[in-house]
Amino acid sequence: MSLIASTFAEQSPFLIGELLFSSKDGNKDFLLPTHAETGESVADLKPQDLAQKIFILKDNVCVALAGLESEMKALLDHLRDSFRFYDIVTRDSVHTMLHSFDLDNQFKHSAFIILVMEKDEAGNFFGGKFTSNSNWIEIEHPTFASVVAGGRGARDFINHLQQPATYASTFEDDLLKSRLTANIIMLSQWITTEKVTGRNLENLWGGGYEIIFFDGERFAKFPEIAFVVFETKIDPDGTMQRMHPSVINYYKYQGDLLLIYSFQLFRGSIEEKEGRLQMIAEAGDYESHLFFVPPFDTPAGTLLEVPSNHSFETRHVAAGMCIWYENSDTFRPGAYMEANEVGLKFTENGKLEVSMSLEVHNSVEENARAQIK
Structure with missing residues (x-):
């Protein structure tokens, strides 16, 4: 089990x-x-x-x-x-x-x-x-x-x-x-x-x-939600680099079928814009997969419908964060954000956008510094 x-x-x-x-x-x-x-x-x-x-x-x-x-x-x-x-x-x-x-x-x-x-x-x-x-x-x-x-x-x-x-x-x-x-x-x-x-x-x-x-x-x-793993490093003096998304899992139900859009990000651009951190990755900046997750008792051979349009946008994001310290220890807080605190968007041309309010980012940074002994 x-x-x-x-x-x-x-x-x-x-x-x-x-x-x-x-x-x-x-x-x-x-x-x-x-x-x-x-x-x-x-x-x-x-x-x-x-x-x-x-x-x-x-x-x-x-x-x-x-x-x-x-x-x-x-x-x-x-x-x-x-x-x-x-x-x-x-x-x-x-x-x-x-x-x-x-x-x-x-x-x-x-x-x-x-x-x-x-x-x-x-x-x-x-x-x-x-x-x-x-x-x-x-x-x-x-x-x-x-x-x-x-x-x-x-x-x-x-x-x-x-x-x-x-x-x-x-x-x-x-x-x-x-x-x-x-x-x-x-x-x-x-x-x-x-x-x-x-x-x-x-x-x-x-x-x-x-x-x-x-x-x-x-x-x-939950009809649709994104789980985003953010990672970064923090120096012994408390200087923390900007958090960046490393893995994104977007969950969406299509009838009884659960679809998981998975992205592993290798690079991308990050900029501050109107009180938010805007992170953008283009096709080639990530590896992506679509997972079909049916109920376990779905009969073998059942045809699973492939969405004709893979673009999506959500304001429901669960963020798991991993801040790495110099000694390889980690601080792993989490947050669930909606509306103006966060955003995730993927378009058919391969553009992937993740945004987070600076207030959330700065709060995590402050708590990460407090863990330094």
Whole structure:
């Protein structure tokens, strides 16, 4: 099993799943959206594919799966077939569905998390969580509240959350956005860690992440978002060079299919303009790939539609930053930015533009200096 996790703060549940599938027939040189090295095999397993492993089954029910593909598919099929007969799914009905499935024999080597949201008599939502009989790690966290994680990546995931960190948000007056921001920042930090260290890939988990959140009425996936890894160096005297994007992953759903536009940047121009850092790369300044990430149970041979236009623009950017010190230590903060704080644009002629407010850049620089001992 790789990694599935949930954070559950009051009535703001989140479900997290990574994308990497491994098998004995995989390839240790498998290309990832982060362009990270996959390392050696684990128990004769090697990276094979990217696929979605978290699903919205009803407006108020979602599931994350990990483990053996055949077992995952059997349970997913059972849940989907069962839910067809329910207009409203409750915790009791989920319990009944799970009880009617032979988990002991048909789900021996896999794991699941199911989240359910119900309304009380006053119309307020309250949540429930179901997990398989697996080896889960559970903690309470000041930002993420109740956290549960399972799979090969569970210990790394929990250890990361237990490190001292501040998950600041510009949406403090909006509880959902504030908590969504914290979860997205966490994922941006993992993508950055994967790119600069590949540590998570040593246990064959990562490659990209999905998140399901409850928007106050129903479960949803983020329709489109960019994860941008910025890197730079800082001298012992605190002089920091301008941060530059090294890897960009733009996520967009096309129906049930997740598209990931991946860019590894080698060079480009950076200039200050109207209170922003404008970074421009032309065709030839980067290597790009388009990854098709279907649900894991998509039938073999299914034709995947290739977009006719690959241009995009977004104001939803999760920035993971890696500031390198002279002794090779790193400072890796994260930020989620919208609207005027950031921008990402790619045009059909190959021009790639990334912008960041100087205020955000200068804040990171100030915090990076504070880490110098």
